[in-house]
Amino acid sequence: MPELRSKQIRVRRLAAALFVLLGFLLLALPALAQDVPVTDDEVNAVAKDLFCPVCESTPLDVCPTQACADWRELIRQQLSEGSTPEEVQAYFARQYGDGVLANPPKSGFTLILWALPVVAVIVGGVFFTRYVRTLRTSAAEVDEEFEEDVVETAVPIPAKLIAPDDYKSRLEEELRNR
Amino acid sequence: MSDIANRLEQPQKSSRSYLSIAVWVIVLGLLAVLGWGLVNSTAPRPEVGEMAPKFNLEFFDGYEWEGKTAASLEDMKGQIVVMNFWASWCVECRVETDELEAAWQKYQDQGVVFVGVAYSDVEPNSIAYMEEFDVTFPHAPDLGTRISHDYEITGVPETFIIDQTGEIAYVQIGPISGSTLDQIIGQLLADGG
Numbered sequence: 001m002p003e004l005r006s007k008q009i010r011v012r013r014l015a016a017a018l019f020v021l022l023g024f025l026l027l028a029l030p031a032l033a034q035d036v037p038v039t040d041d042e043v044n045a046v047a048k049d050l051f052c053p054v055c056e057s058t059p060l061d062v063c064p065t066q067a068c069a070d071w072r073e074l075i076r077q078q079l080s081e082g083s084t085p086e087e088v089q090a091y092f093a094r095q096y097g098d099g100v101l102a103n104p105p106k107s108g109f110t111l112i113l114w115a116l117p118v119v120a121v122i123v124g125g126v127f128f129t130r131y132v133r134t135l136r137t138s139a140a141e142v143d144e145e146f147e148e149d150v151v152e153t154a155v156p157i158p159a160k161l162i163a164p165d166d167y168k169s170r171l172e173e174e175l176r177n178r
Numbered sequence: 179m180s181d182i183a184n185r186l187e188q189p190q191k192s193s194r195s196y197l198s199i200a201v202w203v204i205v206l207g208l209l210a211v212l213g214w215g216l217v218n219s220t221a222p223r224p225e226v227g228e229m230a231p232k233f234n235l236e237f238f239d240g241y242e243w244e245g246k247t248a249a250s251l252e253d254m255k256g257q258i259v260v261m262n263f264w265a266s267w268c269v270e271c272r273v274e275t276d277e278l279e280a281a282w283q284k285y286q287d288q289g290v291v292f293v294g295v296a297y298s299d300v301e302p303n304s305i306a307y308m309e310e311f312d313v314t315f316p317h318a319p320d321l322g323t324r325i326s327h328d329y330e331i332t333g334v335p336e337t338f339i340i341d342q343t344g345e346i347a348y349v350q351i352g353p354i355s356g357s358t359l360d361q362i363i364g365q366l367l368a369d370g371g
Contacts, residue, residue, distance in 0.1 A: 001294075053298030053323070066267035070300045096298055097322040112211050123205055 038079045046075050046085045049102045050092055059102065223330040226349060230259075230340040231328035235318035238305060243291065251344065258290045258347075258366050259340040260359070263326060266301045266307035268334045273350065274353035275311045278281035281359040282315040288341070290363055295320050297334050341366050 047061035052068045060068050071092075078088045089101060098104045106114050204246040224231055234250045235243075243249050251259065262278055264271040282292040292315035301319060308317060320326050329338060332351065339348040339362050348362045 025237055058223060067265065067298055070303055071354060074300045095319070095321060097324065097327070099323065112208060112215070116208055119204065119208060123201055 036080050036082070038076045042079060043072050043076045046079070046088050047072050049089060051100050051102060053100060054097060180308070188363050197235075213371070221330060221333075223349070224328075224338075224346055226346050228346055229344055230338065230346050231325075233261075233325045233328065235295070235325075237316055237318045238296075238301070238308075241294075241308065241313075241315075243293070243319040249316075251340070254291050255344055256289070256342055258285075258342060258363060259338075260290065260292045260363070261295060261338045261340065262330075262354070263295050263297050263320070263329070263331050263334050263336045265334050266303040267299065271335045272311075273323050274335055274337075274355070275307075275313065277354065277356040277359065279311065279315065280356055281363070285363055286315070288367060290367075291306060292316065293318065295325055295339050297326050297331070298323060339366070342370070 044061040047068075048059050049166075050060040051069070052058040052060055052063040052065060053071070054065050054067045055063055058068075060071055075088055078091065083091070092100050093105075183360045193216055230251060232251050234248065236248045237243060237246070243254075246253075260278075260281070262274075264275070278292060278294070282290075286292070294308075294313070294315060294317035296317065296319045299319065304317070304319065307313075329336075335353055337348075337350040338346055339350075341347040348358075350358065
């Protein structure tokens with residue numbers, strides 16, 4: 001009986017030790033996540049889709065300013081903490097505005113900027129088609145009018161005024177001479 | 179025969195003209211919206227004598243205003259507001275920070291609010307900068323760069339001094355000096371808004 005009791009106590013102690021160990025592991029997880037090394041290429045892959053806040057239209061991955069160096073370091077830190085590139089970009093948009101995104105979301109005024117070239121192509125296509133049709137119609141009308149004029153004003157040409165076909169006459173002559 | 183042909187052609191012609199009108203309306207509408215957006219994006223800087231654009235601030239921890247974590251220009255009405263745009267990466271800003279802190283210490287009990295707005299800065303760097311200079315006046319990040327956009331700043335540092343009625347009294351591009359702060363704030367306090 002005392003043996004069974006001491007066995008139970010040992011099992012309980014072991015279970016408690018395991019719980020404590022598990023607790024330490026859970027606490028250490030964020031620290032482990034922070035240790036994930038992030039390469040410059042991974043940072044630049046995110047940075048190339050962001051714009052420098054100081055120099056207009058300069059991608060963040062190639063900008064030499066201190067502000068951009070700080071931003072790249074922030075990207076590195078966030079990636080090392082486990083954020084995805086999309087989450088990093090969303091953070092930058094929230095913190096610094098959509099203007100820092102190389103590909104701003106297609107909504108609001110930006111949507112019009114995206115839609116305008118498509119609309120311009122469609123409208124241009126419609127007008128071009130109509131223009132070509134107009135040209136064809138007017139050309140056909142001109143042809144018709146010309147044919148009508150030719151028929152109305154046609155005067156038979158006397159046979160003697162028609163120039164003899166030189167080639168044909170030479171051919172006939174050669175055939176005759178054979 | 180030609181009458182019948184004309185009658186058949188008429189509805190086609192009218193539907194074509196409606197389509198043409200619709201296309202033009204769409205094109206002109208899009209161009210108008212685009213123009214409006216471009217005009218807004220290149221709005222002129224608010225000048226002295228004009229009402230200051232409204233803003234909302236969410237202060238950095240430890241740099242709140244009167245214990246509030248967030249405040250707007252409306253909340254500060256009746257007081258002189260010295261709004262300074264800066265950044266930790268800005269070299270020129272280092273020239274003026276001590277002067278701003280000294281002026282804040284001098285005027286904070288006389289109805290003058292100093293607000294630092296960190297432009298395109300990384301928060302830990304902003305905090306480190308403020309700690310380096312022992313800055314104590316309220317500071318906030320320019321979230322979404324909305325405030326700097328509304329005030330059309332061209333860079334940092336820039337300082338806007340807003341009088342008690344909400345009008346812009348002075349604009350400084352580049353570092354501001356203690357003597358300029360004394361002169362403008364002294365004048366506004368004497369006028370009493």
